[in-house]
Amino acid sequence: MALSPTAVLVSSFLFYCGYYFMHYGKQPQVYKKKTSKFSHFLDNYVTTLVKPFWSFFVVPGGRFQTIVAALLPRDYKVSYYRKENISTPDGGEFLLAWASPGNKDEPTKPLVVIFPGLVSRSTSGYVQIIVKELIKLGFSAVVMGNRGIEIPCQTGKAFCAADTNDMQLAVNTIRERYPNRLIAGVGISFGGLLLSRYLAQKGENSKLQAAFVYCCPFNPVAGSVNLEKWDNWLLYNVFLTNDLLKIYDRSREKFVGVVDHQKLKRVRSIREFDIHMTAKVFGYESVDHYYKDSVITTKFLHSIKTPTLCLCADDDAFVPIKSLPYQEMAQTDYIAIAITHGGGHVGHLQGINPLSTPYFVEMMMDYFTAVFNHSDELPEIEKPTYSVQ
Template sequence: MGAEEPPVPVPVLSPLPLLLAAATAALLGYYWARVPRRPLLAAGPRLRAFLEQRCPAVGETFYPTPWCFEGRLQTVLGALLWARPPVSYRSEAIRAPDGGQLILDWAEDADSNWHPDPRACPTVLLIPGLTGSSQAAYLLRLVHRASRAGYRSVVLNHRGCWGEELLGGEDRTPRTFCASNTEDLEMAIAHIKRRYPQAPLLAVGVSLGGMQVLNYLGRRGWAAGLAAAMALCPSWDPDASAASLEQPLNDLLFNQRLAASLRCLISRHRAAIGEKVDVEHVLQARTIREFDERYTAQAFGYRSCREYYQAASPVRWLHRVRVPVLCLNASDDPFSPLHAIPVEAARHLPHVALLVTAHGGHLGFLEGLCPRPGSYMERLFAQFISAVFEHREELQ
């Protein structure tokens, strides 16, 4: 008998590729079944009709990037993925009545010089978010969009965030900024309108800047001096926002990092604010709520952080808004929880429109399988400012 042949080895298939394929199929199935949604638009009938006709994005299904549609991922990657478009600024310093200094950065772009009468060229005033300035990536992209559309852009920098020294009068302590204080915004608008009295002006606030714009509109009513306004990812209830950011993962990803940025701001200006504020106590704050309790409330004359949050909430002013304003929020924004967004109130207000997407995070709004240049937020911004400037007679 011949020698027996050795058995042929049976290949063992690794379960990992099968598991990955199953997980991918499950994720895609969930995505297509649950994720793409048309945004919720809450507005009075006339403003709603204007937006539906002139801003196609409000009625489009939003397809967030399938591999990062969750709100926190959208927030983080939205801040990291996009390149910073080149924008040149010309800075202008304005002295405030309290002795402080405001820095306006005017975008210098050839695309905005085509207007037949530069004095009447529509102007977009942008207000950054917390600790933001004209150099923030999200703001550079908005300025770039406005310039490409042929409009003039100017950024109001928050005090102390541009790199300048905080200044104050002889008997006044220098201050920074907060969501409830709209004095700097009011001064900037008045200055721009004096400089370009024939040019329509539109204000766009981002995050905390959006809160300032909404509070300004409510306080000024018919005298706001704006053709329209926009608030991108504003916080409607600062107390609810602080509670959301204090959740463990949000605290690690966002709260502690923002508190660190605020501490750096205070540390940089300790010589200017140290006389009436316990800087060392402020520098021990580890959350935004602690910072607001130790610095913001005290610096702006509130008895407590809770009182400041009540004063800063834009909801209390909405019924007094008399300028058309479009507000964009995402349901999964870790900075502004859905239950705090005043959707029902907006349905009965003639000058306020609330657009709420199912996903998008905070200033994320990435869309497409491979996120394409320009987010949903940027497209909406470009459509809205063009609609207002080109068809503003329909809003009057």
Template sequence: MFSLQVLTRELSVYLESQVRVGLFGSGVGLSLVLGVSAAYVCYYLSSIAKKPRLVAAGEAFRTFLEQHCPAVTDTYYPTIWCWEGRAQTLLRPFIAYKPSFQYTNEHIKTADGGQISLDWFNNDVSTLYPDASTRPTIILLPGLTGTSRESYILHMVQQSKTLGYRCVVFNNRGVAGEDLLTPRTYCASNTEDLEAVIYHVYSIYPSAPLMAAGVSMGGMLLLNYLGHTGKETPLKAAIIFSAGWNAPESANSLEKPVNWLLFNYYLTTCLQSSVNRHRHVLEKIFNLDLVMKAKTIREFDKEFTSVMFGYPSIEDYYKDASPCYKLKSVEIPVLCLNALDDVFSPGHAIPIESAKQNPNVALVITSFGGHIGFLEGIWPRQCTYMDRLFKQFVQAFFEHGSEIHST
């Protein structure tokens, strides 16, 4: 752990012993560098490195987290040279190490004639849980355009592997390379496909404890599902990362000039590219010329997503897609991680008051970390704060979950 007092003392000793040439020569430059470095580190320790805020109304849930998930109370030290939210968001995909796994792919049919692609990591070499029928299982939900190959998904699979668990990645229709069989993709509010996946996995391993983890839009989808189903779900717990709690507020934030340039326009083109790949199926129903003219995610959702799922307007879709309105109906333990500097989910939109009214919900809120960033360490390739929290929570739940008594 960093210590301001120790750091200041060490720098002072170093300066006294190494810089002895007065105001001239090489000592001036070295002194300046060390002085600026000391000032920066002091600023970092006083203003950047902070303990996350834990919001948990349920005493049993709070106690469980404090005892078994030290990350919820430990100081979070963002990467010292990359702590700003947008920088963390942009750099994580390039910095983070991508573990390699051999998935087993499965396609399941849906009631409307479509198909969903699942990527299984069965962890059959698990020595902690050699019985496949009772091996703890985690369903992973990637973000808006994400698949099982995203670095943050691979890191969760890696953490699960070390713990002996099985993972199943739920790829939304049409994004993982498979054909789109019907003119329907996916959205944050429609939970039918997720429900089908959950019951499919449960039907194969009914004796295996089952939980889920959702990231970004995957987190929104999972929260909306839990809000709809209450206790009527095979899931025993869930963990959510960087969910957009209020869709209109997320859209407003992403449409600010810098955020539009860095994130919004790129994601819009990714969505359009996916639609264009399935043009032969979709153009029979949708005006794809209007869809391809969209410059923002909101415009794309207005011309495509809200129309596909039968909403009268984009406002109706965004309200239904916002998990903040369903949080009170969640009836299994759910841990949610957000950063206040996440441009995809602005801090003022995090439903703190609603969370305080539901003993099944806990929020962990960091001051920095961006969107699916949470980088820590000098060169954060192997593990992030998000990875640590995931590992601690799933292990704690599968081993000590009985300690939580939801009301």
């Protein structure tokens, strides 16, 4: 006896539900040094770390969730940015976009500095979500825009994963203006890679109370190999490459004599772009030399002295799970990493409503609320001269 179409649909739905409930809804795997002060802090105050992550029911896998998250129309538009160009010693410029409702500077509020992804800007969807949620909690935010992203390059230099000079200037500028303010940093994807390197380079002098690093490709060598696979190239790589070329085209006259424009016109992947652009501009022998130099090594991890919570997904095409140094992180006193089953790259949509607050934003807000209200319980925290209400 043949099954009716309704019976087939119901059976298929029930089978899918069984698969979903069997594979998702798990607590993240958290790797941290259990005897560290930072570990106790997280156990006491960041309850999201033990909350099950129910990946978006319709597309729970990271591959398509990454795309859905990027394309979702969200009512999170930030209309109150105050944008400021910061000049660098070499004649370049980068952007600081201050999120100030009513155009008010409120120097007693805790401040979060956001370092976005490779081609992201202050108006990117996930950046605006973070800003809105921080403002809602009573904090302030400022977004750093790399050279060439929102303002054209002023010199023949853009940005790369191993150069933190602009980030250092950004943090120094903010800290000089607000010497007693509680300030934390957020690095997403490429921004997380830069922030991790900065924290390692500065050690105890990072001038940040804490950091949150999300979807960071700690090993660009492994990440590049994975993105070169045909399916990942088709889904993500080609689109990011086109965005990089648009950024280059806005300032290409600044790179005359340094890069070959005709070769750049023909690139079809991030790796090819880095071969003909990034490696050339920053003086690397090859793109492999550049990627290897950008890896956050064990030595770098142990040099970080700023309390840093990291979040990644086990199905992130940009951050292969085998490339994550989670065991090394668990041996440090200042770093913890949570790895979810599902979530993709800068996705972490959850439940049945894709427009609800993403899981990574919930964890980030949970963490910063703890940081700003219990800063005296963080390891070696810089003490402010006022109390946080």
